[in-house]
Amino acid sequence: MVDMIAAWTAVFFTLGIYSILYRENPWYRIAESVYLGVAVGYGVSVDLLYIRNQWSGQWSTSAGMILLFAIVMIVGLMWYGRFTKSTFYLYRWPLAIVVGTGIGLALRTVIDAQFLQQIVAQVKTPFFVAGNMGATINNILIQIMVPSVLLYFWFTGTIRESAPMKIVEKIARYTMMAGFGSAYGYTVLTRYSLFIGRSQFLLGIPPNEPSNQLAFIVIAFVMLASMIGWDFTHKKTPEA
């Protein structure tokens, strides 16, 4: 019984969100509001659970740890200073700590992880791969296209206006357009994958509950009938 209620609820909210495809409507508003409320509530609850576990697991074990925990909690509460003008300045302290530690941690390795290693990989890419024509073409394209795009964003000096640079710019534009096209294709794949996943759920394809199918038919009918029926009856109403 509980499983069935859960399945019908999930189907209701899935179709409630999809009902926006027809038009803005109360089903969508209900689903959207409940989703936001649940998501925020869940996020807060797991964060609080982590804090509670940290307290009981290690921070409550000695006076020194309790003092440190209290300081951390006070700094954490200072986030809420941003909600009023008179306490806004308090909010800057936790923000500074978070931004500072975040940037410090990232900078420690970002030059190597996302800059040097990429340059090394680019330099090491061989133009020719014996016995593999596809890889050879791929590598040649990489060796032409990557420097072209890098040069495209070189904005200073008169060389920008030279004839060879016009060719480089053209290659760079085509490269970037190919990249954007690839990103678009993958985005379509992702969006459709989400839709396919929910469709499998609605159709009760295993391991989803087979009873979802009935819920899908009934709830879809009720939602569509209510929206189309409303539109139909209100079209006949004379405009004021």
Next chain:
Amino acid sequence: MSIMDKINNLDRRIIYLLAWIFVLYPLIFPLGLPIPISSDARSWYSYVENNVNDGDTVIFSLMYGTSGMPELFPMSVATMKHILQKDVKFVVLGFWTEGPLVFNALLRQVNPADYGKVYGVDWINLGYIPGGETAMGALATSFQNSVAVDFVEGRPLSSFPIMDNIRTATDIDLIISFETGTPGAPEWLRQWNTAYGVNIIVGCIGVSVPGMIPYINSGQISALMPGLTVSAEYELLLQKPGLAVAGVDAVSTSHLLIVLLVVIGNVAFFMTKEEKK
């Protein structure tokens, strides 16, 4: 109004209806289209098969929420099944709030006990760790300081035998990360791969793939599972067909629809442009 004008001003709801039809039809009546195995699926399979050795310790990280499940959940399930066939220890954790929810759903499909794995001895669930990249960095320096208790039983980590030999990033052999965004692969690379040399393989949603390719080419990421279609290929390689295989027909038909709409839309646009001239 000509037919081309009508196409140009097509009610978007007709496109949505077509999308529903093109997705639902192959799910209800499977077409059985062939699924060729790509190099991505082969390299993922062979990495897990050949590079994950007995005695290794693996982090199994679910860095996505319920909205990422349709694309990432099938590959998570398949990889977990693959890992469970090996004599490895694994730590489940996530830096996304909904990670534990996703893992609970995964446990309903794959029970480690069925593979002889004992909780606390062979695997442990540390749940959600807040703090993003900073928390990742902290975890690398000390598991015990970053996570006070486990997620399942709420007991201190010191009470689990598996944690006797897992203290810092140097005790981990591989990170398997399934992710939809930030924190994700770049953060793992900065805090674990570059800093400690821990190998990483990444399963990601299609949107993230173009951003991942440079890391694959540079060898920083050892294998990449890009999206639902490659998940289906991996399921076939594992001989454990699941939701990804069931959905791959719908991927093909839905992409066919997009291509058709792009072609028809362009033809209509340029023909009406000529007429207006």
